[in-house]
Amino acid sequence: MDDLTLQVPQGSFFALLGPSGCGKTTTLRMVSGLEAPTAGRIRIGDSDITYTKPYARPVNTVFQNYALFPHMDIYENVAFGLKRRGVKDTQKQVDDALELIQLSSVAKRKPTQLSGGQQQRVALARAIVNRPAVLLLDEPLGALDLKLRRQMQLELKRIQTEVGLTFIHVTHDQEEAMTMADTVAVMNNGIIEQMGPPTELYESPKYGVRGQLPRPVEPVPGQGRRGGWRGPHPRGPRRPVPDAHEPRRQGVSTTAGTRVLVGVRPEKIAITRFADAGEAPTHGNFVDGHVLSMSFLGVSTQYEVRTRGGDMINVFSQNLDVHNVLPPGTEVRLSWLPHHGFVLSGGEDIHAGMDQAS
Amino acid sequence: MSSATATKPPLGFRIRSWLGDNALRFYAVIAFIYLLLPVAYTFAFSFNNAGRTNLVWNSFTLDNWLNPCGAPQVCPSVVNSITVALIVTLVSTFLGTLIAFSLVRYRFRGRSTTNLLIFLPMATPEVVLGSSLLALFLNLFVPLGFSTVVIAHIMFCISFVVVTVKARLASLDPRLEQAAMDLYASEREAFRRITLPLVAPGIAAAGLLAFSLSFDDFIITNFNSGQFTTFPKFVYVSATRGIPAQANVIASAMFFIALAIVLLAQLSSRRRKAA
Numbered sequence A: 001m002d003d004l005t006l007q008v009p010q011g012s013f014f015a016l017l018g019p020s021g022c023g024k025t026t027t028l029r030m031v032s033g034l035e036a037p038t039a040g041r042i043r044i045g046d047s048d049i050t051y052t053k054p055y056a057r058p059v060n061t062v063f064q065n066y067a068l069f070p071h072m073d074i075y076e077n078v079a080f081g082l083k084r085r086g087v088k089d090t091q092k093q094v095d096d097a098l099e100l101i102q103l104s105s106v107a108k109r110k111p112t113q114l115s116g117g118q119q120q121r122v123a124l125a126r127a128i129v130n131r132p133a134v135l136l137l138d139e140p141l142g143a144l145d146l147k148l149r150r151q152m153q154l155e156l157k158r159i160q161t162e163v164g165l166t167f168i169h170v171t172h173d174q175e176e177a178m179t180m181a182d183t184v185a186v187m188n189n190g191i192i193e194q195m196g197p198p199t200e201l202y203e204s205p206k207y208g209v210r211g212q213l214p215r216p217v218e219p220v221p222g223q224g225r226r227g228g229w230r231g232p233h234p235r236g237p238r239r240p241v242p243d244a245h246e247p248r249r250q251g252v253s254t255t256a257g258t259r260v261l262v263g264v265r266p267e268k269i270a271i272t273r274f275a276d277a278g279e280a281p282t283h284g285n286f287v288d289g290h291v292l293s294m295s296f297l298g299v300s301t302q303y304e305v306r307t308r309g310g311d312m313i314n315v316f317s318q319n320l321d322v323h324n325v326l327p328p329g330t331e332v333r334l335s336w337l338p339h340h341g342f343v344l345s346g347g348e349d350i351h352a353g354m355d356q357a358s
Numbered sequence B: 001m002s003s004a005t006a007t008k009p010p011l012g013f014r015i016r017s018w019l020g021d022n023a024l025r026f027y028a029v030i031a032f033i034y035l036l037l038p039v040a041y042t043f044a045f046s047f048n049n050a051g052r053t054n055l056v057w058n059s060f061t062l063d064n065w066l067n068p069c070g071a072p073q074v075c076p077s078v079v080n081s082i083t084v085a086l087i088v089t090l091v092s093t094f095l096g097t098l099i100a101f102s103l104v105r106y107r108f109r110g111r112s113t114t115n116l117l118i119f120l121p122m123a124t125p126e127v128v129l130g131s132s133l134l135a136l137f138l139n140l141f142v143p144l145g146f147s148t149v150v151i152a153h154i155m156f157c158i159s160f161v162v163v164t165v166k167a168r169l170a171s172l173d174p175r176l177e178q179a180a181m182d183l184y185a186s187e188r189e190a191f192r193r194i195t196l197p198l199v200a201p202g203i204a205a206a207g208l209l210a211f212s213l214s215f216d217d218f219i220i221t222n223f224n225s226g227q228f229t230t231f232p233k234f235v236y237v238s239a240t241r242g243i244p245a246q247a248n249v250i251a252s253a254m255f256f257i258a259l260a261i262v263l264l265a266q267l268s269s270r271r272r273k274a275a
Helices: A024-032 A074-084 A091-100 A118-129 A147-163 A172-181 A198-203 B002-006 B013-044 B074-105 B111-123 B128-141 B147-169 B174-182 B187-216 B219-225 B232-238 B246-272
Strands: A013-017 A059-061 A132-136 A167-170 A185-189 A189-197 A218-225 A226-228 A257-262 A270-273 A285-296 A300-307 A310-317 A329-338 A344-347
Touching: A013 A024, A013 A172, A024 A059, A024 A132, A024 A167, A059 A118, A074 A091, A074 A118, A091 A147, A118 A147, A147 A167, A147 A172, A147 B128, A172 A189, A172 A198, A172 A285, A185 A198, A189 A198, A198 B174, A218 A310, A218 B246, A285 A310, A300 A329, A329 B013, A329 B232, B013 B246, B074 B147, B074 B187, B074 B232, B074 B246, B111 B147, B128 B147, B147 B187, B147 B219, B174 B187, B187 B232, B187 B246, B232 B246
Parallel strands: A013 A167, A013 A185, A059 A132, A132 A167
Antiparallel strands: A185 A189, A218 A226, A218 A257, A257 A344, A270 A329, A285 A300, A285 A329, A300 A310
8 A cells, every 4th residue: 555645525426446456455444444554544524533443433344245144134134233333223224224225025034045136235234224424345246247236336326325325435347436436536556546537537547657558448559749649650641639738638748759659448439441431531530450350249349450550459339330340351440539539658568557457 | 758758768778877876875775774783783782681791682671771770880980971071071162162263363473383283182092192191190190080081081172172163263254253343343242243153053063072072982081090980981891791781771872862962953953044
């Protein structure tokens, strides 16, 4: 863990996104009190809880493996926190919590008799019933299959909106973080690299300080030229980059000769047959290449294109026209609007950090 | 479908598949006969109207069961054995559980050495353990009797308790305790409400094991008991003169009590699962 400063607004759904070993779980354990920071402070509202015992904090955790108590039934599991705090009448609150997760019918069952998704919801109810100031979720959906995960993402968001608690959610799944959170913090090697609402993170990701490329981003290497950049075939025309004041530029210089990477999200690339493309556009970004492989995904078609510069670029093309599928080998032109691209410093290896991330 | 029922598979195939389906059953029956025949024999001869020795069948009688203390020394030795076993169970389960917790929960210098040393009494032949203990007691001028038997039994029972409780404790997810603390339980409460109930079956099993090991032990007891007589020692000593049928009664009764305990445990765990 490095120097880390986080401000989580009350009542928000906050996601900590990062690869395993980046320090996100450690951050969570510090907030819950299971680990102590070597330096620094943890505050909730006005009270400092840095060295408070875990059971004295207004914080509850949904553990990755749920950690339901196997010798107690669901009702007792959910009532556990209330009873420890000396709440006399737990019946009503537990019933409400079970209703919130729509599992009132299994109150008398043991955790092992429930499915993974149900156990997950019980773990959530067990934490929520205490109305903590902060609810921590440690990869809560990691053990579920894809379909159930989608369902639970929406469910979690619904519950958070309904109860209005502050959620801090730790995950390595970018999609999951974006689906649920109001604010996403991208964490790497113990520091926050970027923080903002999901759309901002997606549309203008930062090229990580430690060289991790935000995904999915299709990078095209090139050279800076005055007022723009030049693609992989240097004799081609100058192409524009986002204006200097746009966040996508991130202050990366494109003075002549500097190496740059221009990245673009794969769904923002238009793909056309080279034969139909006509003249090279004077204002706009493009790369030429040929289709290497094509997979039909239903809502879209994914193309793998090898550019003439030898780079691989993925393109998601919406299936607006049934007949417009391009078979492998087709010469194509990929183009995108200048303000859809973002400029990354090209000095670093574009694949750095990718293996680390997985 | 009709063609499949019309043509039967060839005879050889049917014999082979029948054998394949039932071979395990044959094997299981034979294995159980082998295991239980001595028990059945002991049980049957507890009803023998024995004369001087209980080796040949005379006639059926209930006298032995109605008067289990009929033969001299039988009941006092059983009482001795049970007393020893109860004390040994309590002490060794308590100490062994503490050792198991410290071995699983804490990292300290000499932890792996301790682990190894705990195993040692289980691996050492009982004759060696018994005779060296005797030598120790004699050198220290400790009079042989009840207390030396208890000390000897506790010594070898602790290892079994540690191993049993350790296995249970190792399979316990430490995150359960963390979850309890996260849910406002103090360390003490987390132990009482989460750890202890979850480890309890292991401790109970260890206790039963210690009891039966102590009750059953002959070799180490024989070395260290002096004039003190336990049930196994009584049976051994009387074997030279002829074992009274009452010994069969006691043995059969122990068997059925043990069986009842196992059945009860199974039943209650099944009910707990069904609930």
